[in-house]
Amino acid sequence: MVQAGDATRTAADVVVVGGGGAGLAAASAAAELGRHVILLEKNPDLGGSTAWSVGSVSATCTPHQIGKGIKDCPEHHLEDLMRFSGELVHRDNLSLARVLTENTSAMFRWLLAMGLVFVGPFPEPPHRQPRMHNVLPNSKAFPYLLGRHCRGLGVDIRLNVRADQLIADAGRITGVAATLPDGRRHDFIAQGGVVLAGGDFSASRELKAKYASEEVAAVDAVNPTSTGDGIRMALERGAVVVNGDHLRGPIMRFVPPLRPKLIQRLPPLHPLTLAMRWSFDHLPAWLLRPFLMSFLTTALAPSHDLFRHGAILVDMDGVRFADERNRPDRAAAKRRGGMAFIVFDKLVADQFSSWPNFISTAPAVGYAYLDDYRRTRRDIFHRAGTLAELAARMDVPRDGFEKTVADYNAGKEVHGASVRGTRPAVAVPPFYALGPAKAYIIFTNGGLKVTERLEVVNAAGAVIPGLYAAGSNGQGGMLLEGHGHHLGWAFVSGRIAGRHAALSARKASLIG
C-alpha cells in the first residue's frame, strides 16, 4: 500500500476523478480491497449529476421484484434494453450492455446494504417486467450514503480539488495533476491506476460542438458543472469518444426552485426513508402525495400531452413561437433565456388534475398533477381570473401576451407559431401558466471507448495502461435508453473499474 507525499505530490494506490455515483462506487470497491484511495472532487459537495437525477435505478432479481412475485432475469433485461434503442440498436454497445444487465442485481443489493431505500419496481414498457426502482427521499441520498461508506473505508476524499491533466510515464498513466482549493498545482500519483468518473459533457460548449452540433452547443445543461473534464483529459492521451452525438435534449424542464426548502436539505437518515417507504405502501395517496412531493429536488419535465389538449407556449416576452405539438423544445431553446411558459385555461386544468393526464412524471409519487404543482411549486404555478392578471403574475408584457392569445384563439397565422386548427381556444377562466420551463441538455451519452474491465482504449484498440473510466466517462457507446440505466451503469461500472484499478495496484506492488 502506498501512502507518501510532500508539498507538491501525494501518492496512493488508486486515484479517482469525480465524486458522483461512478466515482464513489469505484473508490469504495478499491478501498474494500484494502487499497489506499484518493478521490478528487472539483465541487464543494459530492454528487454531480447523480445528485441532480430523478433517482430511478432499473434492475432485475431485486428483493423488491421477488417480494412482489415478479419473475425476471438479466437476459430478458438485455433484450428489452436493446428494444429501447430502436432503430439505433446497431450503434449500441451490446457487450457493455450485457455487463450492465448481468450486474444490476448485485449492484442493487449493494446499494441496499449502504442504507439506500427504494420504492417500486414501476412498469416502463417495453420492459416486459416492472424494473424501475426509485430512491427515497431523493437522489441526494446516493452521495450522502456512498460518501459516508467511502469515508468509513478510509477513502481520502478531497473536495474543491480539480483534476486538470493525466500524468504519464513511458505510456502508462501514473497519476493526475490537479489544482488545490488555494490555486496551487498538486500531483496525485497512482500506483495502480486512475479511474476517470468525471461525468458527461453536457455543459461543455466545445465538446458539444465537436461531437453534436453548434445548435446543441448553445443550449445550457441542467448540471452546469458537467464539463466533460474526464473525457478531455483522456482524449489528450489518445483515447476516443464513441457516440458523441447522442444526447438527451434540448428538453424543457421546469426551472428548479431558487432555494431548496428545509425539508429537502434533511439528510436521508434510515428512519426517515423507512417511514416514507412504509407510508408509500400503507397510506392513501391523497394524504401522502404532498409529503413525498415536498422532497423533490430535481427539475421535472412537463408532459407534451398538455399541448395536444390545448395548452400553448409563450416566451418570456409573452409571444407564441412554435407549433407546440411538434417538438417545441428546440424552438424554446432559441428564445430569450431558452425559457417559456405553458399557458392554458380551466378546461385543460380540469383534465390535468387526475389520471390519465399528468403534468409530469415524478419520483416516488409516479405522476404529478396540477394540484401537486399548486401545493409544492408555488414559484412556478400561476393562476388568475383574467389574461391581464396572469401576464402580471408571469411578469411578461401584458399587451403582447393578450394579443398572442387573441391571435391564437382567432386562428390567425402568426410567424413562427402554428395556427390553432382543431385545438380548443384558451378562453375559459381561470387561466393558468406553469413555468418558466427552460430548454436544457439533460445529459450527453458519448463516452470513452473501454473494455469490459473499464480499461480505456486508444484509437487502435490498445489498452492505455493505468487508465480506467466509469459512469458517463466510461459509457463506451452505450445508449442506455429508458429510465434508470444511467445510474445503474454509474454504480456497476464504478465497482468494476475500482476493483480492476485496485488489482492492478497489487500487481504493481508485487512487481515493485
Ligand SMILES: Cc1cc2nc3c(=O)[nH]c(=O)nc-3n(C[C@H](O)[C@H](O)[C@H](O)COP(=O)(O)OP(=O)(O)OC[C@H]3O[C@@H](n4cnc5c(N)ncnc54)[C@H](O)[C@@H]3O)c2cc1C
Ligand atoms: C436532471 C437529470 C435527471 C436524471 N435522472 C436519472 C434517473 O432517474 N435515472 C438514471 O439512471 N439516470 C438519470 N440521469 C442521468 C444520471 O444522473 C447520470 O448519467 C449519472 O449520474 C452519471 O454518473 P457519473 O458518476 O458518471 O457522473 P456525475 O454524477 O456527474 O459525477 C461526476 C463528478 O465528477 C466531478 N468532476 C468533474 N470534473 C472533475 C474534475 N476535473 N476534477 C474533479 N472532479 C470532477 C463532478 O463535479 C461530479 O461530482 C439524470 C440526469 C439528469 C441531469
